Amino acid sequence: MSEDNKKRLKVGITIGDTNGIGPEVILKALGATEMQEMMIPVVYGSSKIMNYHRNACNLNGFLFNYTKSAEHLKDNLPNLVECINQDIKIELGQASKQAGLAAFTALEAAVHDLKAGLIDVLVTAPISKENIQSEQFHFPGHTEYLESAAGDGNKALMIMCTENLRIALATIHLPLSQVPGALTIEGIREKLSMFNNSLKRDFNIDGPRIAVLSLNPHAGENGILGTEERDIILPAMMQALDEEGIQCFGPYAADGFFGARHYRRFDGVLAMYHDQGLAPFKTIAMDEGVNFTAGLPIVRTSPDHGTGYDIVGQGIANEASLRHAIYTAIDIYRNRIRYDKSRENPLPKLFQDRGRDNVKLDLTKSED
Numbered sequence: 001m002s003e004d005n006k007k008r009l010k011v012g013i014t015i016g017d018t019n020g021i022g023p024e025v026i027l028k029a030l031g032a033t034e035m036q037e038m039m040i041p042v043v044y045g046s047s048k049i050m051n052y053h054r055n056a057c058n059l060n061g062f063l064f065n066y067t068k069s070a071e072h073l074k075d076n077l078p079n080l081v082e083c084i085n086q087d088i089k090i091e092l093g094q095a096s097k098q099a100g101l102a103a104f105t106a107l108e109a110a111v112h113d114l115k116a117g118l119i120d121v122l123v124t125a126p127i128s129k130e131n132i133q134s135e136q137f138h139f140p141g142h143t144e145y146l147e148s149a150a151g152d153g154n155k156a157l158m159i160m161c162t163e164n165l166r167i168a169l170a171t172i173h174l175p176l177s178q179v180p181g182a183l184t185i186e187g188i189r190e191k192l193s194m195f196n197n198s199l200k201r202d203f204n205i206d207g208p209r210i211a212v213l214s215l216n217p218h219a220g221e222n223g224i225l226g227t228e229e230r231d232i233i234l235p236a237m238m239q240a241l242d243e244e245g246i247q248c249f250g251p252y253a254a255d256g257f258f259g260a261r262h263y264r265r266f267d268g269v270l271a272m273y274h275d276q277g278l279a280p281f282k283t284i285a286m287d288e289g290v291n292f293t294a295g296l297p298i299v300r301t302s303p304d305h306g307t308g309y310d311i312v313g314q315g316i317a318n319e320a321s322l323r324h325a326i327y328t329a330i331d332i333y334r335n336r337i338r339y340d341k342s343r344e345n346p347l348p349k350l351f352q353d354r355g356r357d358n359v360k361l362d363l364t365k366s367e368d
Helices: 022-030 033-038 047-056 097-116 142-150 176-182 185-201 217-221 228-244 254-259 274-288 320-342 356-360
Strands: 009-014 039-045 065-067 079-082 121-124 157-161 166-169 209-213 247-252 268-271 290-294 300-303
Touching: 009 097, 009 320, 022 033, 022 039, 022 047, 022 320, 033 039, 033 320, 039 047, 039 097, 047 079, 097 121, 097 142, 121 320, 142 290, 142 300, 157 185, 157 274, 166 185, 166 274, 185 209, 185 228, 185 268, 185 290, 185 320, 209 254, 217 228, 217 247, 228 247, 247 254, 254 274, 268 274, 274 320, 290 320, 300 320
Parallel strands: 009 039, 009 121, 039 079, 065 079, 121 300, 166 268, 209 247, 209 268
Antiparallel strands: 157 166, 157 290, 290 300
């Protein structure tokens, strides 16, 4: 194993909405000894806010190394970068602009340090997409903000993932009424390429197989229930196959695809819109689910849940998704190193001919 893969990574963790469960799940996740042994935690927030949540939830245990800068970290303690200098009023379970401002302040500081190389990966606790809106933050969510702030011109792809299920989204935070108009051959073709590259580089999967979901019920029923499958989705898949040899199959009607658990036959699934992918994903993998922002030069993950206003301060929030987000960020960082090193001096490609029949995978056969 290379030195880069053996070192303990500096994992930046943003505090999220200060009135939500972010601080609680951070405290619980970092309280596990094995977490501190495998990385150097760097939390971006405020000691006042963290201690408030610690007391509210009766959480004891480790101490933080409090610092004003990620340049001064200790490797034997979780570190907390005191970056929220505003006097934030904490109102557990309440939506407030102050909580949104604090969340953005922590996020901005962490992204700055990530780009400067002071931390290796970023894990973000949940924000309120409404409260965080301001002149500085005018994005639908973390994904779009990170594309703008740290993408270096690259586009982001939202992937929800667990060990055995990865769902990418062709469109992200759009009203449902706008989804059909946002789907284009070029756009889906681009997402397939990004997803294929991420599966190989970030998840260490050779020759990934991608299932593509339809937009309309019953995959459009040959145009009776919609023509997007015939006019947009299939042509995009054919282009991806012909031009890059991407193994993509479908399009499949989402209900039968997930109901029959056909996702187990594939390395990734491309959904057409937010809830088409996230509703089944959270049903299958809620406690272990991770949101990964692919396509960017940075590594960023987050838990797959929201601010949890309804349970904050009760000590019952489940930290499992945050813990898996940390594991995933570390794995992806190391996978990228391995992938890039293995291709520093590649041999010439001799041939590649996968054929158009890939799109005709028959899912009516038994799992065996």
